[in-house]
Amino acid sequence: MSQTDWNRLRDVVLQRLKAKYDSLPDYQRNLPLFHIGQDPKTMTEIVLTPNQAIREVEALSENGKKVIAAVYQQMQRMQQ
Amino acid sequence: MPRLLVVRSSFDIATKYLSSYAAKIVEQAPQWNVEVIDLYGADATLQNFEAKISDCDLFFGFGHANKDVFTGQNLEVILKASVNADELTNKKAYIAGCQAGVTLGPAAVKAGCPEFYSYQSDFTFVYDPTAYNNNDVLNDVYAQAFFDSALTTGYAILAGKTPKEVFDDTINRYDYWYDYWKKQNDPLADDVMTWLNWDRQGFIAITPNGLYTEPKTPSLLTAGIILPLGAAALLLLLSRE
Numbered sequence: 306m307s308q309t310d311w312n313r314l315r316d317v318v319l320q321r322l323k324a325k326y327d328s329l330p331d332y333q334r335n336l337p338l339f340h341i342g343q344d345p346k347t348m349t350e351i352v353l354t355p356n357q358a359i360r361e362v363e364a365l366s367e368n369g370k371k372v373i374a375a376v377y378q379q380m381q382r383m384q385q
Numbered sequence: 386m387p388r389l390l391v392v393r394s395s396f397d398i399a400t401k402y403l404s405s406y407a408a409k410i411v412e413q414a415p416q417w418n419v420e421v422i423d424l425y426g427a428d429a430t431l432q433n434f435e436a437k438i439s440d441c442d443l444f445f446g447f448g449h450a451n452k453d454v455f456t457g458q459n460l461e462v463i464l465k466a467s468v469n470a471d472e473l474t475n476k477k478a479y480i481a482g483c484q485a486g487v488t489l490g491p492a493a494v495k496a497g498c499p500e501f502y503s504y505q506s507d508f509t510f511v512y513d514p515t516a517y518n519n520n521d522v523l524n525d526v527y528a529q530a531f532f533d534s535a536l537t538t539g540y541a542i543l544a545g546k547t548p549k550e551v552f553d554d555t556i557n558r559y560d561y562w563y564d565y566w567k568k569q570n571d572p573l574a575d576d577v578m579t580w581l582n583w584d585r586q587g588f589i590a591i592t593p594n595g596l597y598t599e600p601k602t603p604s605l606l607t608a609g610i611i612l613p614l615g616a617a618a619l620l621l622l623l624s625r626e
Contacts, residue, residue: 333572336514337514338512338513339509340509340511342506342507342508343449343483345451378586379578
């Protein structure tokens, strides 16, 4: 089993997220549009705006890794 | 007549969406000659669940969950893998919530649940905050794709389909919405597709004879958060008994 190369994935995904972000109208950039589950310990909801999603990915936080995984999975699917 | 117990909490964004869409299942279940016991909102408690579950043949849970736990109103624990997963013995179960397919599902199946459907990853959706604030979640164009796909699992179980058919129906519905959004000229279309794909990949059907899941995992992520190694190990144990 190989170790996940999060730094490499982050760079790939960030490029895509920023391109998508640029296409969003201003009012949507700070709207809480993405409900990405909840914290497994506190069960509080995790809701992200497109702005926050980019920041979480940049910081390689746990939520950021979730976003990276989903976007990367999607990119793989589109190449199939 | 088979009986279905539905637990659907309603107190925050996710549960308000889930419970609103789950109401469709509650309304339509009689079409399949299924009697419904509906524990909604403040009634979605452990006490009510324990009072009703033994009389039922099917269980649908709509609410917050994690690997080990399914919760009701205000996060009250209803099912916990190491405590009362055997409440689902001889009952087909579907939990529309995060990650319950990782540990809770295999524990329930080990305790005699014949079919358990849920997600191995967080159940994630894109929504329109305006629709939510206007109490119009059923007409939320973004969220509809996610919850309609999730309801498909319930409809297929009610129709008496096999685990393979239930799994295929659900995946096909995700694919339907994925294709729909591929054709939409909407700035959020790409995000809707991303998270539809995420939920689709996380959906799992667990039975004593094996599991159905989507195996398309990018190789770079295999050591990370996608593969439910705990579930795989548990099921390996199950298959050896």
